[in-house]
Amino acid sequence: xxxxxxxxxxxxxxxxxxxxxxxxxxxxxxxxxxxxxxxxxxxxxxxxxxxxxxxxxxxxxxxxxxxxxxxxxxxxxxxxxxxxxxxxxxxxxxxxxxxxxxxxxxxxxxxxxxxxxxxxxxxxxxxxxxxxxxxxxxxxxxxxxxxxxxxxxxxxxxxxxxxxxxxxxxxxxxxxxxxxxxxxxxxxxxxxxxxxxxxxxxxxxxxxxxxxxxxxxxxxxxxxxxx
Numbered sequence: 001x002x003x004x005x006x007x008x009x010x011x012x013x014x015x016x017x018x019x020x021x022x023x024x025x026x027x028x029x030x031x032x033x034x035x036x037x038x039x040x041x042x043x044x045x046x047x048x049x050x051x052x053x054x055x056x057x058x059x060x061x062x063x064x065x066x067x068x069x070x071x072x073x074x075x076x077x078x079x080x081x082x083x084x085x086x087x088x089x090x091x092x093x094x095x096x097x098x099x100x101x102x103x104x105x106x107x108x109x110x111x112x113x114x115x116x117x118x119x120x121x122x123x124x125x126x127x128x129x130x131x132x133x134x135x136x137x138x139x140x141x142x143x144x145x146x147x148x149x150x151x152x153x154x155x156x157x158x159x160x161x162x163x164x165x166x167x168x169x170x171x172x173x174x175x176x177x178x179x180x181x182x183x184x185x186x187x188x189x190x191x192x193x194x195x196x197x198x199x200x201x202x203x204x205x206x207x208x209x210x211x212x213x214x215x216x217x218x219x220x221x222x223x224x225x226x227x
Contacts, residue, residue, distance in 0.1 A: 024078040024079065024080055024105075025076060025078055027133075028076050028078055028103060028105075028125055029051075029063075029064065029076065031125055031133045031135065032064065032074060032076075032103060032125075033049075035133075035135055036123065036135065037049065037064065037066055037074075046068060046200065047066060047067065047068040048066075048067045048068075048200055048203050048204055049064065049065070049066055049067075050062075050064070050065045050067070050203065051063065051064055051065075053065040053073075053155075054155075055092040055093070055095065055096060055151065055154075055155075056092060056095070056151060056154060057154055059092070060088070060089055060092035060093075062074070062075065062092075062093060062097070063075055063076045063103075064076075065097075067196075067199070067200050067203065068200075070098040070099055070143075071096060071097045071098050071099075071147075071152075071196065072097060072098065072099045072100070072101070072141075073093045073096070073097035073099070073100045073101070074100075074101050074102075074103055075089060075093060075100065075101070075102045075103065076102075076103045076104075077102060077103070077104045077105070077108055077112075078104075078105045079105030079106065079107040079108070080105075081105075081108075083108065083111070083112070083115060086115055087115065090115075090116065090117065090120075092151075094117065094144060094146065094147075095147065095148040095151035095152075096147060096148070096151050096152050096155065097144060097147070098143055098144050098147060099121065099141035099142075099143065099144065100119075100120045100121065100141055100144070101120070101121040101122070101123050101141055102116060102120055102121070102122055102123070103123045103124075103125060104122070104123070104124055104125070105124070105125065105126060106124055106126045109124055109138070113138075118142075119141065119142035119143070119144060120141060121137070121138075121139055121140050121141030121142075122137070122138035122139050123135060123136070123137055123138070124136040124138060147192070149187050149192055149195060150183060150187065152192070152195055152196065152199060153183045153186055153187060153195060154183065155199050155203075156186075156198065156199060156202060157202070158179050158182065160198075160202040161179070161182045161183065161186050162175045162182065164186060164189075164190070164198055165182065165185055165186065165189075168189050170185055170189070
């Protein structure tokens with residue numbers, strides 16, 4: 001009986017921890033969509049917003065990616081999140097995004113600047129005593145001049161790369177090569193701006209991609225969607 005009670009209490013604690021952790025992340029995303037991302041990008045009708053964007057074939061994920069004339073990444077670190085993996089995540093974000101913002105709870109405010117590149121933007125989101133969200137922009141993001149074209153190319157699926165190569169009259173026998181070789185051919189025929197446009201085009205054609213269960217909490221912002 002005692003073991004059963006302990007198990008119930010333990011299960012309850014685990015549930016509450018997971019629930020509070022996830023809702024904290026969801027709440028930050030809601031605030032970003034309503035106050036930061038929509039505001040910054042409504043003038044660009046070709047903007048695509050993607051959640052959990054895989055980088056380097058899914059090895060890392062960007063919490064929110066906003067793709068328009070510039071690629072902008074948002075990494076969320078709530079008060080309950082650890083910063084242990086951040087140094088590796090920074091490298092991934094640096095490889096594809098022109099601008100990056102880290103969005104944090106107040107707990108990380110004093111330590112975060114020691115970890116980040118000096119060009120990353122910093123946004124702090126917290127609730128005041130009235131439970132209203134307060135957004136504090138510590139610094140804006142500068143332009144990253146060192147994006148990696150290969151990392152951007154890896155955002156494309158193999159069939160999408162093949163379609164681009166076909167449009168440029170690349171010999172058919174090349175299409176059977178491994179993805180690594182196809183990316184090389186792709187980078188030989190497109191510049192960085194053309195590459196970004198292809199990424200946006202193919203992302204917009206991926207039906208029901210990156211649309212997950214709790215997305216309804218952001219109104220109609222679902223999967224790659226034009227804003």
